[in-house]
Amino acid sequence: MFALILKRLISLPFVILAVTFLTFIVGYFAPGDPILNLMGNQRDQAIYERLRTLYGLDLPWHEQYLRYVVGLLQGDFGLSYRFAQRPVIDLIRDGLPVSLLLGLNALLFSLALGVPLGVLAALRHNTVIERVIMALILALYAVPSFVLIPLLQWLNYQVYLARGSALPAAGWGRPEHWIMPTIVLAAASLGYIARITRASMLETLGQDYIRTAQSKGLRWSRIQWVHLFRNAILPILTVVGPAIAFLVTGAFVIETLFSIPGIGFLSVEAISQRDYPVIQGTTVILALAVVVMSLITDLLYVVFDPRIRVNA
Amino acid sequence: MRRTLAILFIFLTSLFTLSAAAQDTTTLRWSIEGISDVVSLDPARATDAQGFMVIGLLHAGLVRLNADLLVEPDLAESWTISEDGLTYTFTLREGAAFSDGTPITSADVVWSLTHALDPNTGAWTGPYLLSNIAGSAELVGGETTELSGVTAVDERTVQITVKQPSAYFLSQLTFGPSKIISSAAVEANPDSWDQASVTSGAFSVQAWNRGQGLVLIPNPNYWQPASQISQLDIVFNQDSETAYQLYRTGELDIMGGAQNPIPSARVPEVQDSPDFRSTNAFNVRYVAFNNELAPFDDVRVRQAFAHATDRETLANIVLAGTVVPTDRILPPGIPGSEVDVEGLAFDPEQAQALLAEAGVDPVSLEITLTYGVEGDNERIVTVLQSMWQENLGVTVNLEPLELSTFSSRLNDTFNDPANGLQAYFSVWGTIYPDPQYFLSQILQTGVGNNNGHYSNAEFDALTQEADVITDAVDQRLELYNQAEQIAVTEVGWLTLFNGQVNVLVRDCVEGVDVTGLFSAYVVPDFSALRGCPAA
Numbered sequence: 001m002f003a004l005i006l007k008r009l010i011s012l013p014f015v016i017l018a019v020t021f022l023t024f025i026v027g028y029f030a031p032g033d034p035i036l037n038l039m040g041n042q043r044d045q046a047i048y049e050r051l052r053t054l055y056g057l058d059l060p061w062h063e064q065y066l067r068y069v070v071g072l073l074q075g076d077f078g079l080s081y082r083f084a085q086r087p088v089i090d091l092i093r094d095g096l097p098v099s100l101l102l103g104l105n106a107l108l109f110s111l112a113l114g115v116p117l118g119v120l121a122a123l124r125h126n127t128v129i130e131r132v133i134m135a136l137i138l139a140l141y142a143v144p145s146f147v148l149i150p151l152l153q154w155l156n157y158q159v160y161l162a163r164g165s166a167l168p169a170a171g172w173g174r175p176e177h178w179i180m181p182t183i184v185l186a187a188a189s190l191g192y193i194a195r196i197t198r199a200s201m202l203e204t205l206g207q208d209y210i211r212t213a214q215s216k217g218l219r220w221s222r223i224q225w226v227h228l229f230r231n232a233i234l235p236i237l238t239v240v241g242p243a244i245a246f247l248v249t250g251a252f253v254i255e256t257l258f259s260i261p262g263i264g265f266l267s268v269e270a271i272s273q274r275d276y277p278v279i280q281g282t283t284v285i286l287a288l289a290v291v292v293m294s295l296i297t298d299l300l301y302v303v304f305d306p307r308i309r310v311n312a
Numbered sequence: 313m314r315r316t317l318a319i320l321f322i323f324l325t326s327l328f329t330l331s332a333a334a335q336d337t338t339t340l341r342w343s344i345e346g347i348s349d350v351v352s353l354d355p356a357r358a359t360d361a362q363g364f365m366v367i368g369l370l371h372a373g374l375v376r377l378n379a380d381l382l383v384e385p386d387l388a389e390s391w392t393i394s395e396d397g398l399t400y401t402f403t404l405r406e407g408a409a410f411s412d413g414t415p416i417t418s419a420d421v422v423w424s425l426t427h428a429l430d431p432n433t434g435a436w437t438g439p440y441l442l443s444n445i446a447g448s449a450e451l452v453g454g455e456t457t458e459l460s461g462v463t464a465v466d467e468r469t470v471q472i473t474v475k476q477p478s479a480y481f482l483s484q485l486t487f488g489p490s491k492i493i494s495s496a497a498v499e500a501n502p503d504s505w506d507q508a509s510v511t512s513g514a515f516s517v518q519a520w521n522r523g524q525g526l527v528l529i530p531n532p533n534y535w536q537p538a539s540q541i542s543q544l545d546i547v548f549n550q551d552s553e554t555a556y557q558l559y560r561t562g563e564l565d566i567m568g569g570a571q572n573p574i575p576s577a578r579v580p581e582v583q584d585s586p587d588f589r590s591t592n593a594f595n596v597r598y599v600a601f602n603n604e605l606a607p608f609d610d611v612r613v614r615q616a617f618a619h620a621t622d623r624e625t626l627a628n629i630v631l632a633g634t635v636v637p638t639d640r641i642l643p644p645g646i647p648g649s650e651v652d653v654e655g656l657a658f659d660p661e662q663a664q665a666l667l668a669e670a671g672v673d674p675v676s677l678e679i680t681l682t683y684g685v686e687g688d689n690e691r692i693v694t695v696l697q698s699m700w701q702e703n704l705g706v707t708v709n710l711e712p713l714e715l716s717t718f719s720s721r722l723n724d725t726f727n728d729p730a731n732g733l734q735a736y737f738s739v740w741g742t743i744y745p746d747p748q749y750f751l752s753q754i755l756q757t758g759v760g761n762n763n764g765h766y767s768n769a770e771f772d773a774l775t776q777e778a779d780v781i782t783d784a785v786d787q788r789l790e791l792y793n794q795a796e797q798i799a800v801t802e803v804g805w806l807t808l809f810n811g812q813v814n815v816l817v818r819d820c821v822e823g824v825d826v827t828g829l830f831s832a833y834v835v836p837d838f839s840a841l842r843g844c845p846a847a
Contacts, residue, residue, distance in 0.1 A: 032716030036723050038359060039436050043723070043760045047436045047452065054434055084352035084506075085434065094522045153557045160561040169557035170549065172524060259549045261348065261523025269348055269550070274716050 004302075008295045012288075019287040020069060020280055027276045028061050034081045034274040055081060068280065077284075078277035082270070088281040091266055096285065098172060099262035102251060105182040107244055110190035115236065117190075118197025119229075125202060133194070141191030145184050149257050152180050170259040181258045185251055189243050196239055197232070204232040234304055241297030244289075339543040340821065340843035341565045343555040345572035347548055349523050353508035355491035356428040356435045361571055364488050364743070365831040366546060369528060371491035372513040372535075374402050374421065374470070375482055379825050379836035381745045383482040387416060387492055387512065387535070388470075397477030397782045404468040410494045411509075411516040411531040418464035420495050420512075425472075426451065426459040427498075428489035438489035441743075444481055446473040477780045479788060483744035514838040515544055524548060530838075539823070539841035553578075559816055565844055566824065568815030570595070570741065570832040576634055576688070579814060586819045592636065593811040594643045594828035595741035596750075599681070599696065600764035600805055604729035607677060608764075612670040614803035618656040619663035620703035621696065627809045630695050631688065635809040641750050641796050643810045645828050648747040648789040653797050660703040667704060674705035682711040683737040684718035692808070693737050726763045736763070739811075741830045747792040751775050755804045766804035771795050820844035 035051045036043070052058045056067060071078055077088035121133040153169060160166035171177050204210065205228065213223045255265035263282055270278035344350075347362045358367045368376075374388040385391075388402040408416040428438030429451045439452045446461030461473040474481055484490070497510035508517045514536065515528040528544040547564065549555040552575050555567040568574050570593050574582060582588045601608035601617070608614055618639075627637035639655025642648055667674055683693045690712065697708040713721060718736075725732025740761075742749045752775040753759060757767040778791035799805065813832050817824055823841035825834045835841055 031720055032714070033720040033723065036719045037716050040359065040719075043726075044436070044440055045727075045760070047439050050431060050452075051434065051436065054431075082351060083349070084354065084357045098523075157557070157561060164562075166561050168563060169561050170554045171547070171558070171563075173521075256550050257554055259348075259524070259547075259551070259554050261521075265348060265523075265550070272714075272716060 004298060005295070008291070008298075012291055015291055016284055016287055017069070019283055020072065021065070023280050023283045024065050024068065024276070025061075027274070027279060028064070030274070032274045034276065037273050038081060068277075072284070077281040080270075080275055080278050082273045082275045082278070088277045091278060092263060092281055092285060095261060095263035095266045098260060099251060099255070099264060102178070102181055102185060102255075102260065102262060103244065105178055106185035106189065107240070109182055110186040110193050111240070113186075114190040114193030115197050118194040119201055121194070121198045122201030122205065125205075134198075137191045137194045139191075140187045141195070143187065145187070145253050146257075148184050148187055149180075149254070152184065156180070170257070172258075172260045177258075177260075181251070181254050181260060185254050192239065193236065193243075196235055200232040200235040201228070204228055207231070230304070234301065237297060237300050237304065241293040241300075244293050338541045338843040338845065339545055340541045340841070341545045341547060341563065343547045343549050343558065343564045343567040345549050345552045345555050345567070345569055348550050349548055350526070352506055353517065353520070354433075354435075354506040355424075355488045355493065356433050356438050357506070358488045359437060361569065361830040361832070365569075365833060366526065367488045367491060368513070368831065369515045369544070369546075369835075370508050370511045370513045370517065371493065373485055373487075373490045373492060374404075375485050377483070377486050377744075377829075377834060379834060381827060381829070381834070383486060386486075393782070397780070398474055400472045400474070400481070401465070402470045402472070404470070405535050406468070408512075408535055409533040410497070411511045411533055412494070412497065413533060414494060414496055414510075416492060416494075416512055417467050418470040420492050421470045422459070422462050422464050423495035423498075424493045425462050425490065426457075427493065429459060430457070435489065437487075441484045441487055441489055444474045444476065444478055444484070446475055477782045479779075479782045479785075480744060480746040480748050483746055487743055514539065514835070518543075534838065536837065537839035539838045541841060541843040556816075565818045565821050566816070566833075568813070568832075570811075570813045570828070570830050573812070573814040574816060579634065582816060585816075587816045588814070589817055589826045590812055590814050591826050592644050592828050593741065593813045594646055594745060594830070595739055595811050596638060596641065596643050596805075596807050597635075597692070597737070597739050597809055597811070598805040598807045599735055599737050600766075601735045601803070602725060602729055602732055603765045603767065605732070605734055607670070607672050607679075608735065610670045610672075611802050612666045613672060614806070615656060615801075616663045616666040616670070616672075616704060617700060618803045618806050619659045619666065620700050621806065621808070622658045622699055622703075623808055624658070626692065626695055626699075630691065631809070634814075635811055637809045638807050640800055641755075641805060641807055642747055642792075643750075643828065646742070646745055646747055646750065647785075648792045648796075651789065651793045653793065653800050655800055656803070663703055664705075667706075677704075678707040678709065679734055680709045680711050681735045681737060682713060682718070682721065682733045684715040685712045686715055689737065696737070722763045726760075726765075729765050732763075743830055745829065747789065747796075748775070748779055751792055751795055751799065752779050755799050764804070766799070766802070768798055768802060768804070771798045771804070774798070818844050 035048055035057065039048065056064060068078060079085040080088055080091060117133050117137065121130045124130045156166045156169060167179055168177050210223060210227055213227050251262060252264040252268050255262045256268060267279060267282035344362045344365065350363045350366050351357060351359055353370065355367045355371050358364050372386045374386060375383050376386040378384040387404055387408050389405045391400055391402040393400055404416060404418060410416055427433055428435065429442060429448050431452060431454050442448055447459050448461065450456045451459050463471045465471050492512045494510045498505045507520055511531055514531055514534045516531045517526060518529045519527040525548050526546040528546065530538040532538055552572045555564065556575060556578055558564045559567045601614050603609055623637035623639060627635045640653040681693055681696065683689050693710050697710055700706055700708050721733055740754060754761045755766050756772050756775055774791050774795035778788045781788040813826060813828060815826055821843060823835055823837060825836060826832060827834050
């Protein structure tokens with residue numbers, strides 16, 4: 001297990017370095033110019049040149065990249081072009097907790113609903129209940145958020161018309177702000193988790209040791225808890241880890257449409273503004289999240305599956 | 313246990329009283345769309361319409377615009393202009409003070425204008441809007457650290473020297489970079505003063521919730537009596553539809569702007585509501601041709617394309633009357649727009665004749681029209697494409713570009729026209745209501761925004777003459793009119809239509825005017841600003 005952790009920790013800096021290089025080089029060769037974006041109509045060649053020098057954009061690409069990496073090693077993510085030279089680390093510090101909270105809410109919500117639904121579907125295999133659940137799950141999985149959001153907003157408006165008050169349509173700060181974005185963000189992963197749970201349960205149900213346990217005359221409830229769930233949970237873990245990383249950053253549309261000051265929103269805006277330091281900063285954070293989450297997933301595997309412990 | 317209960321009880325009752333007290337006051341909730349946050353509260357660093365709007369609420373300048381968009385006194389109670397039009401002498405209001413109570417002096421004015429032009433500020437709005445101030449170029453270029461054109465004569469008197477007489481210099485002083493900041497506050501907090509806790513305008517900042525909004529409170533030291541609202545909540549919504557959802561569930565009092573109006577699909581739902589306000593925007597959508605490249609170096613070809621464009625159909629049918637067709641450059645409402653200009657009417661036969669006269673065979677002519685992907689642009693250029701193909705028989709290719717790429721291609725076209733765009737569709741709006749911003753600023757030979765490289769010596773002479781006239785208003789507008797006629801006849805720009813500013817302002821809100829300016833709103837008298845009673 002320690003070897004596994006060590007291996008991951010050693011590869012981490014290389015992964016991050018590769019990510020920074022790729023984002024840098026793609027950004028460098030992408031058409032568009034951050035300074036021109038900033039200046040809009042107020043173009044003046046002399047001021048433009050001066051600003052390029054000020055932001056270090058007149059340097060050759062390898063010098064710009066070197067500067068960035070050296071800064072990164074010292075924990076300096078650089079300054080945002082757009083937000084009047086605000087440190088990128090400040091922008092991330094503001095946005096990350098918001099995205100994490102939203103992502104965590106969504107994950108808990110999709111687990112709390114997805115796992116029982118999947119279990120129920122598996123235990124009621126080949127019945128109407130299973131078919132209804134599966135239809136619902138498939139719908140949730142398939143409907144994109146830009147369809148779900150207007151639908152929820154419309155429902156919310158109908159509630160407002162009827163009662164004179166409703167959920168806040170957008171914004172962040174109070175718990176009632178969490179409800180609609182959490183539902184939308186959780187919808188897809190809920191469907192996914194329920195499907196995985198059902199499939200895993202069905203597979204485990206067909207295993208010999210379940211039949212053995214039944215023939216031993218064990219109570220069904222004991223078989224369920226001790227033999228069935230513990231074995232069926234493994235594949236769910238595999239999706240939960242990456243799902244967390246995705247939930248944090250996968251809320252681009254949702255954060256924009258609900259005016260949530262998170263990190264996904266920040267990076268989308270940075271891309272359209274060619275705010276390279278912010279793009280690089282958020283990408284590094286995303287890469288870190290994915291690496292760390294897959295490490296945690298691997299560790300959880302070890303905890304839940306003794307066979308891996310032996311092999312490692 | 314009993315003690316815990318007692319504390320809990322006290323806590324709950326105090327909460328209740330707090331919320332009851334909060335209900336006695338009026339909060340105005342104002343949405344700003346298209347941004348997730350303001351870039352900076354430093355007036356010199358604000359860059360977009362949204363930023364200028366917030367700066368206008370927080371900081372005051374020497375002068376400001378009134379409801380008719382004319383310049384009126386703000387922190388300066390009066391001013392005189394020397395005979396030669398080169399020296400402005402402002403007298404500050406007696407007792408003028410910042411929100412922390414310290415007096416506003418002429419030294420603050422000198423400091424603020426210098427700050428706006430200082431290269432270390434890293435701003436560009438100041439160098440752009442204040443370039444007429446004597447000594448600005450030397451300061452911007454880093455040759456000196458002082459702004460020679462602005463001097464403090466005494467505590468309450470400031471003198472500004474300009475390079476050339478200008479009728480719009482005072483208008484330029486009403487915007488962001490000319491707002492007055494407390495130099496003492498900057499010195500006391502060099503790192504965080506731009507959070508604007510000390511301001512010179514009608515409001516000051518109570519809280520800045522990054523990425524969400526600003527909580528503003530009235531500045532009791534502003535020279536005008538305080539407004540009737542106790543709190544102004546500025547809410548940022550990147551998406552106009554989101555703001556609309558908040559508005560219709562009672563969470564906002566004002567929404568919409570010049571660049572981000574109510575979503576056009578929502579206009580039919582709200583246009584009969586008393587909250588709906590609509591006015592002509594001071595902007596114009598146009599096609600510009602690269603005058604340095606064949607075939608558009610020939611004026612007859614440009615004219616042929618203009619005659620082949622059916623603006624009425626475009627505006628009234630394709631865009632369902634949400635915009636106003638125009639065949640001139642000045643939008644209605646800009647001084648000088650009252651005088652007529654003869655446009656090039658829709659006339660396919662004339663168009664074909666002109667093309668033949670220019671010796672262009674339409675069958676072999678293939679042109680590319682470039683545009684930025686945004687809003688209705690796709691629909692508009694597709695219609696232009698079919699109009700030109702149908703009426704001229706030419707082949708038109710469309711080149712969509714992401715906005716950032718588009719602006720960088722425009723820059724390339726400006727610097728290297730031979731390898732630039734052939735024709736592009738874009739929009740031009742104004743920060744101050746003056747014909748100079750629509751004519752001299754874009755079509756004079758070689759000026760920074762003349763990406764199509766239109767050039768006409770007579771146009772240049774007329775606009776240059778008009779730019780420096782300060783007293784004879786009619787004569788000035790007459791010169792601009794002659795210049796505009798030349799640019800329209802020669803198709804310096806092929807203008808298509810003027811936009812509309814569509815916004816929602818709750819019926820009970822008073823004192824907010826909707827204008828065609830790019831920051832849309834003007835509060836002419838802060839003491840008359842009223843919000844809605846709490847529900």
